[in-house]
Amino acid sequence: MLGDPNKCRQQAAQCRALAADARGPILRRAYLGVAEKWEALAHEIEQAKMLLMAVNMVGESASESSSPKGSSHNQSSGIPLGFGVSQLFG
Numbered sequence: 001m002l003g004d005p006n007k008c009r010q011q012a013a014q015c016r017a018l019a020a021d022a023r024g025p026i027l028r029r030a031y032l033g034v035a036e037k038w039e040a041l042a043h044e045i046e047q048a049k050m051l052l053m054a055v056n057m058v059g060e061s062a063s064e065s066s067s068p069k070g071s072s073h074n075q076s077s078g079i080p081l082g083f084g085v086s087q088l089f090g
Contacts, residue, residue, distance in 0.1 A: 002049060005042035012038035 012035040019031035 005045045008038045008042035
C-alpha cells in the first residue's frame, strides 16, 4: 500500500518549522534536508499512483476487448481483471 502524499507534505512543513527554530546552521540544514526528502517522497507516491492507475486502465481496456464475455481472469497471468488501484491503496 502506498502512503499519503499529503501526510508527507505535512511532515515536510513540520521539518521546515523546526528548521526555522533551529539554534545552529548544521541543525537547520539537517531539518531542511529531511523536509526535502519528505517532499520527494510525496512526489514519488503521486507518480506511482498515476502509473498504477494508467496500468490498471490499460489492463481493463485490453481485457474488455480480448476476453470472452463473463471471463474474470487474465488467462496469461491468472490475475483477476479489474484488480486495481482500490485494492492497492485500500
